[in-house]
Amino acid sequence: MILYTLRRLVLLIPMLIGLTMIVFAIARLLPGDPVALAAGPNATPDVIESVRQEFGLDKSLPLQYWAYVTGLVQGDWGVSIFTRRPVFEDIMTFLPATLELVAAAMLIAIVLGIPLGLAAAVYRNGLVDYLTRTVALGGIAMPRFFLGLLLQLMFVSWLDILPLSGRFPLIEIPPEGPTGFYTIDSILAGDWYSLSIALQHLALPAFAMSLSPLATIMRMMRASTIEVLQQDFVMTERALGISNTKILFKYVLKNAMTSTLTVIGLYVSWLLGGTVLVETVFDWPGLGLYATQAILSQDFMPVIGVTLVIAMIYLVTMLIVDLLYGVFNPRVRYT
Amino acid sequence: AGRKILIMASSVDIPNFDPHVATGYAPAMLFRNTYDALVRVVGTPPEVKPGLAVSWTVSEDQKHYEFKLDPTAKFQDGSPVTAESVVYSFKRIVKLKRGPSWMMAGIVDADSVKAVDAQTVAFDLKAPFAPFLQVLPWMFIVNQAVVEANIGGDDGQAYLMKNTAGSGPFKMGRVAPGNLYEFIRVKDDWHQGGGNLEGAIWKIVREASTERMMLQRKEANIALELYAEDMAALKDNPAVVSVIEPEYRTFSIKMNTAKGPLADKNLRKAISYAFNYQSMLDAAGPAELMVGPLPTGIFGHDPSLTVYRHDMEKAKEYLAKSEYKDGGIKLSVMHATGYENQRRWSLLLLEALKSLNIELDIRPATWPDTVAAAQSPDTMPSFMCLFQTANYADPDNVAFAAYHSSRNGQWQNPVYKNEEVDKLIEAARIEIDQTKRAELYKKFQELVIDDAPDIFGVLEKRKLGFGANVKNFVFTPVAANAIELLPLSLD
Amino acid sequence: MTTTPVTLPKRDQSARLENWSRAFYRFRQSWLSVIGLAIVVALVLVALFAPFIVPHPEHVAGGTNTSARFMAPGADYWFGTNALGQDVFSLVLVGSQVSLFSGLAVVVIAIVVGGVIGAIAGYFGGWIDEILMRITDLLLTIPSLILAMAVAAALGTGVTNMIIAIAITWWPAYARLVRGEVIGKKEEQFITASKALGAGWPRILGRHILPNIMSPIIVKASLDMGFAVLTVASLGFVGIGVKAPTPEWGTLLSVARADMPDYWWTAVFPGCAIFLAVLAFNLLGDGLRDVMDPKARR
Amino acid sequence: MTLLEIKNLNLSMRSFEGETQILHGIDLTVERGQIWGMVGETGSGKSLTGLSVSRLIPPATGRYLAGSIAFEGRDVLKASEKDMRTLRGRKIGMIFQDPTTNLNPVFRIGTQLVDVALHAGHADPTVLGLEPGASSRDLKKAAKRVSVEMLDKVGIPKAADRIHDYPHQFSGGMKQRVLIAMAMIGKPDLLIADEPTTALDVSVQAQILKLIHELVAERNIGVLMITHNLGVVAQICSHVAVMYRGRILESGPVTDVLKRPSHVYTQALLNSIPTAHTRRGELRGLGGVMPEVQ
Amino acid sequence: MLEINNVSKIFPGQRKGLFGHTEGFKALDDVSLRVRKGKSFGLVGESGSGKTTLTRCILRLETLTSGNILYEGADIGKLTSTEMRRLRARLQIVFQDPYASLDPRMTIHDIIAEPLVIHRDIVPMTARQRTERVLELLLQVGLREEHLFRYPHEFSGGQRQRIGIARALAAKPEFLILDEPTSALDVSVQADVLNLLHRLQEELGLTYFFISHDLGVIRYICDEVAVIYRGKLVESGPVEDIFERPANEYTRMLLDAMPDPDPDRSPFRQKVSA
């Protein structure tokens, strides 16, 4: 298993090289010229030219790529042409916010989705089934930004029980810690007040974001549970007197988890790449906003950097998912 | 809650703190509060007030200026503000050729500024320049010692990008790019008067509706980018004060006068007549229609000019005179992605063109695309939607930036070129006699209107929302949302 | 061996009919699916006939009426009017065209591209599989919204480009799905049987494997129809969607978000339309899954 | 007391075509020490009869129109689900046809065995060789021990090690034996085995038959074995019932039925078996003999 | 007619570590046998002993590790793909699992007609003629006209088995491989199938390669028989010889384990009554 993990990690390298090439090509072949904008309005042509040189954009594409990759190897992810801040630094400030949001959303989705899916499968075509499916489908069917706005109207404007936006009250100092997750950092610091504040801020965006994975996990769970429930061994287990709860939560659950795991893995990357809308509505200072801003202003380096980070997280998630397959299914061999 | 911290909600980031490099109103807000300039502008119409300089003299020919610095003025590190630093700052602006340098291009160069003594600075202009004092508030003075200590290979650009070295009443606190910027009132500050603010936060908020809700919930004290619909919603809220003021910000639809069908003046006129200005005004929210190329109320503007208004008969008449008698062509318009009003006006343009049997392709474009498209007549679409904000309260700002042919290729004036117009702008620029100057601008306006290079649109009023507890705000129509914090107080 | 003269039987329709009735029976088991089907049919009809039935066709073409801005829903304007005085009802009705059409186009393109690549990779295996799947993986790792935005930025905005942009990010999922199914199916006995009979790979892939893996694809496609409508809406939200004046639900909604809550009707009706469409396709997909699932015991 | 008494069992199953009656008045009595064979046409209802004894047909699909199934005098069809749980595994053991699909693929053999043993032990600790009222820790220990013993008994070599294996690491015959062990671990009084040896080759089949036979001899339990291999019936069963289209055509001691079949269908079945003496082309089959059923 | 010479088949092991492989699995080990025209050849053996693998090798669905297979003197392994296709028209197989080998989404008509469609260059027919041929086959195997447009799942195991046989016969082959064609059937249906096969052999002169677990069936239908154990051929010869005078230990064990349908000869009987 260690060998397998190592081999997978080694295989990541060619993947990442391919990835940088594709993303680089995409980013650089876009029309439009950010240099004129970066130089500022009223910049004279020679200033524009000097900015162009400063960022090496006057060189040929392969040369630019080579410069980028050699920089990358040394930990230099390039510099934003607009803010001139190092991309890596920026990503590191935005990433924890996004990760915290995604993690919270996934947590909600998993913790609610799996039991609801099980319940829907057990009471198939019954009231519980219809109810959970309708609610879940409702969650999927709502555009996320619209859902976000509605949630804000409801919980903030009318009920006034949750904060409107952001990660932490503006005039207070957020908890600091090694993870950059306000929730975890405040737990680590034993700061329960900060924790409750952070959780309040997290609640709405995480919920808005969790609905679609929640629904998918739930339906996946429902489908695979139904399938597992029809397997012969369930009949055997029942015939030999094992209680229904035990069959469901021990024997069926583990079988049904495999396909659900794949979905969970895929959703992590999907959420990471799709936080923009929720982040916009809730002013969540995360990677999605950073990336969107960069794309709209054709700021190459951040776009490439964000893509790389997300791709790496995706690849690692998939590796973890694959390793977890083995936990849930002994027939999977790490070869 | 006892702390007097003012929160401003805005959608615009502050990517660069260097006052000689960055532009835009969000950086301008930062500069206005962390740096000082020789003078300030306040009120409507904008009046020049002392800043670092307590007094100044102007020579007869308006080419020689002398400023006396406030002896109490000191930088945030405690060192006094000297004439040396002022000279250093101006030299840096001229050298870098970025940020505000264009405003005094050809007027001030490296050897125009001299320190007469520690407290006196003298300027020798290359040519008389009427709006000189209006330009000065944007020339911020940096602390020479600090910059020199962090000079690097780029005149301290790398350092000043993330640090401030000014004499302003506020210094930077927390900085979270893309999220918030905190300003902290400097202790033992030399500025006189001022409100009770202990600090302020510039919070980046993407959605206007969120800005509004923050204001309603008192999570923000000032909302800077509100739509007309937001203002309507806030109207009856006792906790919110709406500020709706005219300012020198024009919206016009530029036409590609150099290439394609719109090079035909008659067609341009036909379109100018076909456009429904009233609908534009309706859709714009609080605004007034432009009368000619200059913003209403600015020096030299002539409110009695005859301009294009919706008139289908005339439109048909001019269309008949043009090469495209029956329309039947397809034009394109570019507007900024995500600007709702620009999208609406593009739709109005579509409607107008349809009445002339002309098709229109509406292309939302990102700002870099717009800037890039403006670089040549070949890439410029038939129409381009543009807002322009006056940086200084002088007609020269708009006239030079938007209609002088030397600016071709810049987004403010991608293609328009008329030698007569150029001459008028240049003459007005160095004219000292105010009546003569007004005369020149009147001519200029008439000429441009006749040329119809733009569809002169609206002057949108500045729409700001204030919490009722914010006191002492005075509206200034230049860079109106670059709020000066010093005078403000919170109840 | 005797060759008795035979009379050709009439094609036994009853067997086919029975199959259909069987499928429909399973479908009917869940009334949610029936509702889904009904809504989808209704939406398709609306999309087809919208241009002929809308009360204000001129607004659909970009016409405005600023003297009637922000009228609340009423007898004249069933869904009210927007900031330009356009009839929201007309816009929403015609908006269904783009939303449904582009959803369909995206899904079809994704299925065709992903299906072909996945089928080839799965069937031939080996290095062909390896190469095709690594490319697929690469595209999967690039965040789809970012890719779509980049494509839209590169090709410009507009319905066609938007469809291409979304399809580019979607086909890998189908490629993976189809590949997995093909790998599963190609080891089945009846494939071997057909091979033993002498069938070549095009016949095996086309005649035997593809019909047998259609059900997960159709199910996914019906669910994706819903997601496509949402994605189109999302792209509209970040401003790279459909060109004005063509009405499209997502753009209508995103443009109207500033009007909330005072002029709620400009946002709520397009929002409801999206909600309804996505819901309907998902319900339909669930129903289809039940119909196509041979393991469904009832 | 009679171990199992099925009386006039009528069962109908629901499907999309509507409800069809599958079992038409099944009567069957199994005493201790008897091994009943159940043979018959495919789809005649043998498996459903077996499942009915443990009441494992989901109420949504199956409906009992009439009849009763008495296990040691208690009517299974009227018992509560809780009572049924005490019967299943503990009193009635079941072996299903296909060894591969009937073992949970993602759990160790041991886990599955121990759970069944625990279930039986909770109801009656003596099954695991403990005093009544034993602590749950003791129960767990005992369950583990008994599981290993049982595996050993069904002939799995090195049972203490193999208990940690997963089903896929076992061959078909071994898995079949695991299933048998699971069915027997609760020391049931009735064993229902549904085609336990189909798909096995004759030598493995012989081993398993031997094991079942030994159990009956040892513990005096009753067995109901469903199969379509008349050879198997002839070898191991004491009694046999012949089913056709949901009815029992005839039943009785094996020697009577197989030697002197009274029903044409039974005769036809027996004629269908090729023997060493059957000449090619002369195998009779049903040969158009179709017992009339209404 | 069919000659199998020293055939071995090793399935590659699974990948292990970065480059290594586990040891391969030897499914067939030096198997040689001959099938004569117009006769039935039986193959018996433990489950997993390589019987199905051998049939797959004959049809070139697996590549041989070593050895060769000659069909009427031509080496199957050396045929071009066109020649192989031609050969497949003459050499047909009925698969072990009747249900799995029928495409669930094709009608019976399409399934039986498939060889005719694939080999339309060899057996040119119009669509109408094909349908006639299918119908003829259907009647031959004892199914009826109304079954023509049904799907496989609507048939019972025995019927499916017969569909498989009809398909195998469609292109008029000369050699038929039957892999446990009766394993899923109850004895009465099994008898019908066996009778059909016998009739066809007599009418059409077919050659059978017959695999079964059921020794009674082998004895009934075959002329010659071979016993395979763990991939190795342990014994082969005429049916009577093998059944009456088994030379090999494993063969003897198999014969002993054969359940006897006569209750009086049960090894358990006495104990039960005692």
Ligand SMILES: Nc1ncnc2c1ncn2[C@@H]1O[C@H](COP(=O)(O)OP(=O)(O)OP(=O)(O)O)[C@@H](O)[C@H]1O
């Ligand atoms: N879940 C079900 N729903 C509807 N009908 C069913 C169901 N299960 C079984 N049947 C029907 O009940 C009849 C008896 O099935 P059963 O499984 O008892 O047959 P069997 O005698 O065990 O046959 P085999 O020898 O093939 O195992 C069959 O005709 C079958 O079609």
Ligand SMILES: Nc1ncnc2c1ncn2[C@@H]1O[C@H](COP(=O)(O)OP(=O)(O)OP(=O)(O)O)[C@@H](O)[C@H]1O
């Ligand atoms: N593709 C494969 N890869 C690896 N091993 C295989 C493969 N196919 C078959 N085997 C192995 O080869 C051996 C022979 O298999 P085969 O299917 O020929 O057995 P068989 O004699 O037909 O058995 P049965 O009577 O159960 O049908 C088995 O042990 C099987 O596990």
Ligand SMILES: [Mg+2]
């Ligand atoms: Mg059965």
Ligand SMILES: [Mg+2]
């Ligand atoms: Mg086999």
Ligand code: NI
């Ligand atoms: Ni004969």
